[in-house]
Amino acid sequence: MSHPMMWVFAVLIVLAMGGVALLAAGHGEPMRTAYDDRPDALVPTDRPIGAGDLRTVRxxxxxxxxxxxxxxxxxxxxxxxxxRAAAPPRDDAE
Known part of the structure; x- marks a missing residue:
């Protein structure tokens, strides 16, 4: 025969896990839309990308x-x- 206290603890553990699942699910309410807190990689779309744009992108x-x-x-x-490519050419022949 099995121990009755083992079954009592097993039932309590299952009930506790069910309670945590209900709390995590929000009591049957649908989940809210996730808030996107990621920074935008802001690069220009209306002009070519410049060196300054590369320095500030995250x-x-x-x-x-x-x-x-x-x-x-x-x-x-x-x-x-x-x-360096955009800089005017230097005259090193002097």
Whole structure:
């Protein structure tokens, strides 16, 4: 035969889990629309992207995403290259 106290604890655990599930579900109410708090990656759409745009762009964080330091380093490098390409040519022949 099984122990009656084991069954009492099993029923109490199931009831507790059901209560937590009801609280988490909001007592049968539909879930609210999720609020998107991620920052927008603001890049211009009406003109070409410039070096300043690359310096100020920010991406949202994700659990499985890219390393922020690598993305920042690449954006900084691209912004520098765009600045050098846009700079007037120097006359080093002097």
């Amino acid at each position: 991406f949202s964080l994700a659990f499985r995403g890219y390393r922020m330091s690598e993305v920042d380093a690449l954006l900084q490098r691209l912004a520098g290259e765009m600045d």
